[in-house]
Amino acid sequence: MKKPLIAAGLLLMLAGSATFLLWPDDDLGPPAPPSGLNQEQLVARGAYLSRAGDCMACHTTRGGVPYAGGRALQTPFGQVLSPNITADRETGIGSWTADDFWRALHKGKSKDGRLLYPAFPYTNYTKVRREDSDALYAYFQSVPPHRQANLPHALRFPYNQQIALAAWRALYFKPAVYQPVAGQTMEWNRGAYLVQGLGHCSACHSSRTTLGGSNDGLSGGLIPVLGWYAPSLTSDAEAGLGDWETEHIVQLLKTGVSPRATVFGPMAEVVRLSLQHMDEPDVRAMAVYLKSLPGPAQPAKAAPRDTSTAAQAQLTAGAALYESHCASCHQADGKGVPPGYPPLAGNRALTTNSAVNAIRIVLNGGFAPGTAGNPRPYSMPPFGPVLDDREVAAVVTYLRASWGNDAPAVSALEVNRYRSVPLE
Template structure:
């Protein structure tokens, strides 16, 4: 029954979208003519290698420990599982028979060779901004790699998302091929940053929320988004992470090494740093930072709807006192050695828990997950042996995890809603997946 309602809804929506966007979705953008850079073949390949890192193509197109770019990695989404394709130059199973034009069509128009529409789990809604010259260099690099014969596996998507033809409607509603438009009123550095953050860097693919059909509000929207089991915080919001307020060198350090004076990246963001940002030149990182810090911070309303929904239980002063007392005892036993008596952490080693947006946000999936499963910041050339956090799933029960996190969220001047053991339990099941 749910399925039927869902598909009827989808068709209605798609119909509306088709009317709204009619005339666009049949037209591919062929405006870029592909005037190639005058680079030697080997310069073209090394330029491409660099850009492929900027796009973190390897991250999705590689199964850990197996041949690079040969595909097969499982991407879990609310629509089902995607299995990434082989993009090595093998003719039979990879993209060996593709031309540079075909490759450009994939990045820019979200279409496979022969015109098959691609799912936006391949973030072409961002990559569409990549210039034709850059796409050609990336193509040259991929074509220079060893051929790996590995057949693509079908995705395992739920109905109706398994109907590729419906992507026509999706594209009509949510996708326009666009080239990066330089903003002449801004500096060269800002423009380079915008091109990288919104295009190859695809930060918005995770850091912005998606609607029920998997579309987000646009490449420059960084207002926070939920992934399966993780939350990519808003980067421009006073209640979450507000990058405009960070010292620039702290953001540079985080993108280069995965750790800084106050925090460390983990999970999907650790993959981004390990596979992509740590490899970027200082000039490009500085440009991205300049662009990110120039996005105005949204001053979140004190009591918005989201807030009320996530506010957690209201506790009497007496109950709160008891939570703090029990939480403090757990903290002292299990956490203090690393995170410090005042939650001050150790710069570049153990993240601070005092005034840490990662800990204080309304969406608690990351801290709960961190305590249950532990984690490591990425291994980077700037931080080759990161210190990790041990898992507590077997040491602490749900209510103890709730207590210790409620304590850290309200100690040392922190202030955030307390957690319930039910909330912890929800993520415990997710973590065990």
């Protein structure tokens, strides 16, 4: 009940000032400078940028026609269905102009002036330069047209109202192309442009307000509905990369594995569909930028360790389960055999305040992406079918408290909460 009341209040307060946002505008900014590319090169450039933006992931159903839309994106406010962006003139974007496409990317407005829902991450894509938008437009106009009508969204009231969306935009969105930061290198600025813009990393790696807004950069947060925790990229206590070797960051982004960590869950899809296809200089630029992000001045103080009899019994049970099911791969000392079997000792994915990722990997298995740099990835089998909630809690608690790891215990109730959560 709380969310609709807040939304209704905002609707009343902002209706008058936000109404103008419903109408199309022609303030498209200056035209892009000549690219110097012929049409074939422009299309190729757009194809590359579409990979960088991971456009296919949302605009293609599993087993469906590429970019024909129809994938259901689950949000706390209902279901958003991705549109057809093939070159079909009736159901896709074949009748759009380059200006129409730029308006969608930069201002979050459709060809007819209607506001787009931010499940399409125009809050990030607004940073994309016009010349890159035009290259993307050229590519999508070259995608073979496929006639597939767009399905209506299934959002609850008042979130299905354009005026409510206008109010949301007044709070959380301001169009702005990325501006290079003076004093930083070209490589750093290239990385920032990709991470903040087409990479739309903050779409997952940031917390959300009650209304789904985000303005805290890359400080981490639980991905709504999906039930995975995207760790902070600004804190070295979580996934911050300040003490990583740049080469290891490049390996992780490009192949999904590195001597320090392996990607699982939604990030595995990002690596498989997007990052592995990017040029190494661009991935390295992203690594340089991510490595530079500031960490906290002082790490948070760990909570006092529970030394009760019940807590000790849980750790003992977890140790026995680890020896039976995990040590053959991850080793008795938790150092693993990277990159196939990632280390658990000092693994920040295990020690975040939220234990959801560790719980879900133990329950459902861990599947690294198959990439050109890691064509035969090692995977971890699911233990949900053979371990009950209490046993999963015990082994995860043991992982979070061993080999120098120091994170709170996990309860069987926490495990049960995620046992039936869909994998995507």
